[in-house]
Amino acid sequence: MKNIPTSLVTLACLGFSAAAQAEGATEIVETVVETVQQAATPAVPTPDKGDTAWMIVATVLVTLMVIPGLALFYGGMVRAKNMLSVLMQVFVIFSLMAVLWAVYGYSIAFTEGGVFFGSLDKAFLAGVTPDSTAATFSKGVVIPELIYVAFQLTFACITPALIVGAFAERMKFSAVLLFMVLWFTFSYLPIAHMVWYWAGPDAYTDAAAGEKATATAGFLFQKGALDFAGGTVVHINAGIAGLVGCLLVGKRIGYKKESMAPHSVPMTMIGASLLWVGWFGFNAGSNLEATGTAALAFVNTMLATAAATLAWSAVEWIARGKPSMLGGASGAVAGLVAITPACGFIGPMGSIVLGLAAGAVCFWSVTTLKNALGYDDSLDVFGVHGVGGIIGALGTGIFASPALGGAGVYDYVANAVAEYDMVSQVISQSWGVGVTIVWSGVVSLIAYKIVDLLVGLRVSEETEREGLDIREHGETAYHP
Numbered sequence: 001m002k003n004i005p006t007s008l009v010t011l012a013c014l015g016f017s018a019a020a021q022a023e024g025a026t027e028i029v030e031t032v033v034e035t036v037q038q039a040a041t042p043a044v045p046t047p048d049k050g051d052t053a054w055m056i057v058a059t060v061l062v063t064l065m066v067i068p069g070l071a072l073f074y075g076g077m078v079r080a081k082n083m084l085s086v087l088m089q090v091f092v093i094f095s096l097m098a099v100l101w102a103v104y105g106y107s108i109a110f111t112e113g114g115v116f117f118g119s120l121d122k123a124f125l126a127g128v129t130p131d132s133t134a135a136t137f138s139k140g141v142v143i144p145e146l147i148y149v150a151f152q153l154t155f156a157c158i159t160p161a162l163i164v165g166a167f168a169e170r171m172k173f174s175a176v177l178l179f180m181v182l183w184f185t186f187s188y189l190p191i192a193h194m195v196w197y198w199a200g201p202d203a204y205t206d207a208a209a210g211e212k213a214t215a216t217a218g219f220l221f222q223k224g225a226l227d228f229a230g231g232t233v234v235h236i237n238a239g240i241a242g243l244v245g246c247l248l249v250g251k252r253i254g255y256k257k258e259s260m261a262p263h264s265v266p267m268t269m270i271g272a273s274l275l276w277v278g279w280f281g282f283n284a285g286s287n288l289e290a291t292g293t294a295a296l297a298f299v300n301t302m303l304a305t306a307a308a309t310l311a312w313s314a315v316e317w318i319a320r321g322k323p324s325m326l327g328g329a330s331g332a333v334a335g336l337v338a339i340t341p342a343c344g345f346i347g348p349m350g351s352i353v354l355g356l357a358a359g360a361v362c363f364w365s366v367t368t369l370k371n372a373l374g375y376d377d378s379l380d381v382f383g384v385h386g387v388g389g390i391i392g393a394l395g396t397g398i399f400a401s402p403a404l405g406g407a408g409v410y411d412y413v414a415n416a417v418a419e420y421d422m423v424s425q426v427i428s429q430s431w432g433v434g435v436t437i438v439w440s441g442v443v444s445l446i447a448y449k450i451v452d453l454l455v456g457l458r459v460s461e462e463t464e465r466e467g468l469d470i471r472e473h474g475e476t477a478y479h480p
Helices: 006-040 049-077 080-110 145-163 173-196 207-215 231-249 265-287 292-320 325-339 348-373 381-399 422-454 461-466 468-473
Strands: 133-135 142-144
Touching: 049 080, 049 142, 049 145, 049 265, 049 325, 080 145, 080 173, 080 468, 133 145, 142 145, 145 173, 145 231, 145 381, 173 231, 173 422, 173 468, 231 325, 231 381, 231 422, 265 292, 265 325, 292 325, 292 348, 325 348, 325 381, 348 381, 381 422, 461 468
Parallel strands: none
Antiparallel strands: 133 142
């Protein structure tokens, strides 16, 4: 065999080396391209553990507001013979609404559809998994969709439960439940969709995209109505339904002739205290993140409630000569109601002014206005929640102004606080108030009439005189 020339061997080695280098260079280029592509692709937002933990706590706090908070607040104000009927109504309404929320409520309220109703795309929580997420109010920040479902569930449960105070001590249990199903479906869900449904901040990448995203939002969201935690969706909505209900059901037997004093003011005070504590989850939790805005909502909730308690007690002291514990508790709830739509938009001093106004005006509404119009709103659902919600909703438009210490309105396209027009915002708030009053009033009227035709609204005279506890539920709250 002939020897291979050294020059050929050298050339071969150089060739193999060049090929290897070329192959390595190709791999490097491919790696760089892949890295650049990954950098260019926006990262999928993942929930923050702190935000998730806060939302779990907030959901528990709102649950505490209803059971036992609202139940005890209402239960203490009725006569002893009707105590359990109120507890049972609140307890079962919470349970019933929770199931309906999962079946179709969440989907109708929080999916894209029309401007009044969402769709059934997420009926039976279809597509809601431990990995799915819900938008917050910050770009690139999300929370687990399951906790968002649970948090909004508690709102959907407490709102119908508020209504029972208006016709307490005289409405059939079956009628209460049937009405709540109809009202929840045709009043609560569409108003929640109108006010709160939007595509989320990440959809607002530029002016054109923002305009397109807003076009898919709820009707009142498009109108610019601000409602941080439910002044329209929860309180005005429930207050109007309560007013319509007490007018249609009629006055209690012996109203203004017999004593109908609360049987346990201490129980009402305990209930009001639980409402106050739970409301921090209601308001601060509505920020959906553990941020400075949640802290602002927390502080505003504390201050407005305290101010309203003082205002109600002071006005009652002047008008009647003595301040009452029942008045103090009612004033606290009035303040909580009024600050609900405003808590994340206004400053602390604005919250004090709003609380003072709510305490004074709501006292007038449950005394002077109620007596002048002659309706029997047993536990003052309209006077506190309806009127308080209206004060809060309109007050939001005033005190959200940065000139008055408010946070203003954030522009997600410009990524900055927008120039604030108080007159324009008050008009937007008036849209929210007006639409909610009309929508809830019409739906409530129709729903009550349907229920009256099917099962009848009112218990018999004998049942009302003996008490709903024994006649409707076969038990008593107290034994000799």
